[in-house]
Amino acid sequence: MSKGGKRENCGRKKIGKVISIRIEEDILNRIYTEIDGKSGAEKIRNCLKKGLKNIDGENKL
Numbered sequence: 254m255s256k257g258g259k260r261e262n263c264g265r266k267k268i269g270k271v272i273s274i275r276i277e278e279d280i281l282n283r284i285y286t287e288i289d290g291k292s293g294a295e296k297i298r299n300c301l302k303k304g305l306k307n308i309d310g311e312n313k314l
Contacts, residue, residue, distance in 0.1 A: 276284075288303070290296035 284296055285293060285299050286298045288300045290299050
């Protein structure tokens with residue numbers, strides 16, 4: 254999956270850890286429509302970050 258040169262430490266940087274989960278379709282649709290981001294993966298990451306900020310008290314509803 255990594256693209257780039259064949260030399261050691263060349264290519265794309267690996268960001269984070271790949272996880273495989275199932276999300277209910279209605280929740281996923283809400284994330285896609287209500288959360289900002291360029292791609293679906295970015296929207297899901299932003300949603301998780303926003304949820305953690307709510308837990309920390311930074312982003313009270």
